[in-house]
Amino acid sequence: MRNLTGQFRALVMAAAIGLAAAPAAYAADAAIPTTPEAGAFKIGIEPWLGYGQWHVAEAKGLFKTNGLSDVQIVNFAEDKDINAALASGQLDAANIATHTAMGMVAAGLPVKIVLLLDVSMTADAIIAGKDVTSIADLKGKQVAFEEGTTSDILLKYALARNGMSIDDVKPVPMPASDAGSALIAGQVPVAVTYEPYLTVAMAQNKDLKLLFTAGEDPGLISDVLVVRDEVIKSRPG
Template structure:
């Protein structure tokens, strides 16, 4: 389990087990037009799953500042510590929505889980990276090298993308599977020359001065990113609640921009760390405002980045076939929320 972001791990097996209770014919984004989305939320509770990743931080600010109520919502946030738990809860209908990595959403679509991504929440810019000792100065030098990383995660997505960009694939390196939390220690101990990990572990490696960043997620903005997904039946039954959730995100992300110190303190508390220990992580993650999300979902994220994520996930063996933006992404709600 990744301590700070959901991973795929056993997603494939989990999805196979859950498909008996889901209609694969219903997979793909829910079709809804702006005129079909009411301005006010429907009655009842909207349930959302979340894990301790700071990219989801706007939701904790909304909870702390009672912003859900401002939008007429009764929202229940359920905390999960493992990706398998949150994916199972979403697929089985125990929660209405979940905050997950983009490639996890793609895997759900491939597995026939009927969900739609309605909001691009964040992207890693320098919080996920390939790090190497001083002897290795370019990705081109990775051929034949031992590379430590956690398989089935955003680390594998990033590594696969970087290798392909340099004319290689995962078969050109010597894989050293290990938890991302252990990669830095292995690198510093000289057990491997190259590793892929993320914050806060990156800061520990950089602080020792024995390794440098070789390639970051920011090389392709959105390659390592997260989305809010909602079950298709919920979108059809409660579109007003979904719209109100996005308006809440807008309010909370705006608060974070205007009050970064207080906002980061709220997020750090919910992640289970101090603001000081997460400084580099905050610097390396871009949390989108609603307008930024809307622009990207109608532009480069949908047209280019989704394809890059899909290709990297397929090359890494996470997906068995490409998944397109048209299969899981809907900009209807961000359009309605920003008009």
């Protein structure tokens, strides 16, 4: 798993180098406008701590201060929905996990990574009650998590580090927003989710604890802002 993580980081670095060269390549064809073009700019977002800066910018009027008169923040609850909206052109940009963005690029989806937003430490975690004290204790137990997301990556990574695999647990697929609630309700003994759902869950049940966090390997989980290619070309300002 560590080798896979190293390859993933190499891909991210390669993408960053490519992005660093992109402005120069664009400048050779046309000058980038000094002011944004008119019209709405729709940006997809989920209730994740690392995307909070967009809500701050909206509340403080920072978009309009910088000439963006109609930025529309569109809220989503699940990764699959925001991904579909971006792929179908319903959004101009989206805040998504780095591994998701890399997958989109690899699949030929016309998007560009333009900004690294965050690197998760304790904001993505596996949480459990007092009866589960180690990753080894997950063997044979139900684990609630959202498949294909950062929660999926974190769970499989934690299992691999302890000589286990996803086959050693009983997956209970559900949105990250519901995983913590399922744990509190006693429907599952373990859940994988992220902030603010971690804090909400632990506030309601003092026996819950962080069993394993993304900070065990900084850089394993991060998030980026992606913009559709057609938007970059048609509205470079």
